[in-house]
Amino acid sequence: MKRLLSSLVAALCGIALAAPALLVSSTTPAAAANAGAEAQMLTLTNADRAANGLAPLVMDAGLTTIARSWSDQLMAAGTLSHNLSLASMLPSDWLTYGENVGMGSSPTTLETAFMNSPAHRANILGDYRQVGIGVDVRSDGTMFVTLDFMKTSGAVQAAACTSSNPPAVPSTAAARGYYVLGSDGGIFSYNAPFRGSVPGTGAIEPAALMAITPSQGGYWVLGRHGGVYSFGDAHYFGSVPGAATIDLKPTRTGNGYWILGQDGTVWNFGDARNLGSLPGVGVHTVAVKLVPTPSGNGYWILGQDGGIFSFGDAAFHGSLPGLHIANTSISMASTPSGQGYWVLGQDGGIFSFGDAAFHGSIPGIGCTSAQGVQLVSTVTGAGYYILSNDGRVFPFGDAPSYGQPASLNVSTLDLAVLHG
16 A cells, blocks of 8 residues: 555656646635536546546545645645645545646636646546546636546445536526427427327337427427428428438428438428538538527538538537547537537537536536437526436526426437427
């Protein structure tokens, strides 16, 4: 044990102080922990581990307390240093540990700096099971971050699904109900009127997703083989039988829609205008989502690798490959202004671009078993829902909860929200 401790201390001393930021002294008092930034750091760290074939780290409450306390000290001092007493603060069954500290402008820039530093990268990709993260933000926006990594001899207890994200502020004005789509085209209604389902029509086609009409008086269900099923005041404008389809979005009038193919092909029906497609611009990737701009005069297409492709008046605000983040992307939502968007990773992590504010993520509440399948913003943009594959609906920000289909033991694919 003494030899192991000695080697660890040497390793810690060998970790260069990490961030690409000017060290400036400050007398600004330490602030409370920034849970939102901590959740983003966890998402980015586990995304880098996943890209290297490693299991995600579990947020440990004890380590988080230690990391937050150290970040408080770093910000109070206005400079970086390591917690040389860390070993004495860990549980007695620890086997290995490490620490990254840094200061920078955002979780993304900090994670990039860590991964570009061999010593810090070694910690992120190290043989650890648990992590504690503490982030403080100075009045000028500078973040002070501590990541404490650990592996113990005992079993790792996954954190309960209790939020360490920014506090929820649910509002019925943000969303007044939602539908959840099952893989067979079944519809589950929560504070929303049921208007029919694919099995109810006698059709047999695996579902891909659903979309609510602008009037909110009906919805469409898109089948994976190109079929379109209309319910309520949703009108049928056409379909693409035999095509591998993954998304349908209505126009602002509800008198048309776009259908997205898995290869990025866009089909337009009714008053929907075709503004471009991935094959049309020479891009060959798996497409996963089409998101119209608020004006209806453009759209973004999300690739499975997190790439964002803009058409019409859709502005480019960034992408995962542009941040050197390797994470399978599942869904995307635009802010009400169209000046930003969120991208959902397969692990339920959220990546924010432009004026999209971070309101929380599934990894940020310790639910490492949940796999994200859909992201939907509230009408205000001050919150969003994440749907997991097992039927759990996670509300963040001002998104209110109306119910969970998880108890029904069904495979869920999509979530559609009625605006307040």
